Amino acid sequence: MSGERFTLDPNFKALLYDLRVSPARVLRRASLPGDLLSRGPVALLPEEYFRFWDALDAEGGDPNLPVRIGQAISVEMFNPPIFAALCSPDLETAAQRIATYKPLIGPMHLGVEQNSKGLRISYHWPAGMRPPQLLAMSELVFWAALARIGTRHNVRPTRISVPQLPEAPDVVGDFLGARVRKEAAHAITFATVDATRPFVTENEQMWRFFAPELRRRLSDLEGAASITDRVRAALHETLPAGDPSMTAVARRLAVSSRTLQRQLHLEGATFQVILARTREDLARHYLGHGAMSPAEIAYLLGYDDTNSFYRAFRTWTGTTPQALRSAGTG
Structure with a gap:
């Protein structure tokens, strides 16, 4: 981004x-x-x-x-x-x-x-x-x-x-x-x-008028972004929902998993590397700007359990979430 x-x-x-x-x-x-x-x-x-x-x-x-x-x-x-x-x-x-x-x-x-x-x-x-x-x-x-x-x-x-x-x-x-x-x-x-309270301003006809132009503008914006940036942005939305899979990201980007994999390959990137980097960046952000527990952070990063998060975090940083937070370098 x-x-x-x-x-x-x-x-x-x-x-x-x-x-x-x-x-x-x-x-x-x-x-x-x-x-x-x-x-x-x-x-x-x-x-x-x-x-x-x-x-x-x-x-x-x-x-x-x-x-x-x-x-x-x-x-x-x-x-x-x-x-x-x-x-x-x-x-x-x-x-x-x-x-x-x-x-x-x-x-x-x-x-x-x-x-x-x-x-x-x-x-x-x-x-x-x-x-x-x-x-x-x-x-x-x-x-x-x-x-x-x-x-x-x-x-x-x-x-x-x-x-x-x-x-x-x-x-x-x-x-x-x-x-x-x-x-x-x-x-x-x-x-x-x-x-779910009804909007008195509802106007479906006006929405149908605006929607195609908004879709065109969004398509132009996304077309100018690298597929790596788009995958990273999609992960920001799929991870808190508990789904870190390529399938979920591909669905979000409206492409097949095979197409997504091929596009990433052309940029010299892989989904797993982007996933790990995005999780690390988010983990450091959460540790540095809030009081969330490691268990809560693990949940927001789409891990099934806290131990998996701890193992990944040590691989990224060589230390534990608590140690990084205490050092103030998150």
């Missing part, structure tokens, strides 16, 4: 003015071209995209900024993926649609899981890169704002988790209606009753 580019929504210029933040100052602080927001849709590298959000946070200087950004979302904001989400019948469908097209918006992938606790939406960032606090918190606030616009109800999540608490967690917590907890992943959970 590190070499890919992502679209910066042209609506950002209007959003910055609504937030009373100078676009010129944000771009200058981020070391980005001063005319960037006047060119129409522009593509940024992940590090440029993250610099933009760090600069916005610094220029905004307001702990309430994630909430203000969430409140700026409206039906009138013409962003095709978000507009398509509002055309969905409910939040669960909207989350699945946005998860599919989120790579068009920024360097991140979404995990969408429906279980007995409700609908859980989690974020997966480029390996080795920590997202700006403002970006991560705004993304979580976005889901509550979207649900409230779509349902016209004061929908509240049942759980919000972040690896690092924001400067003023109560500000965001008050808006969301739930306490922000410190856990390993950026994630937000909604009760099933709210996840």
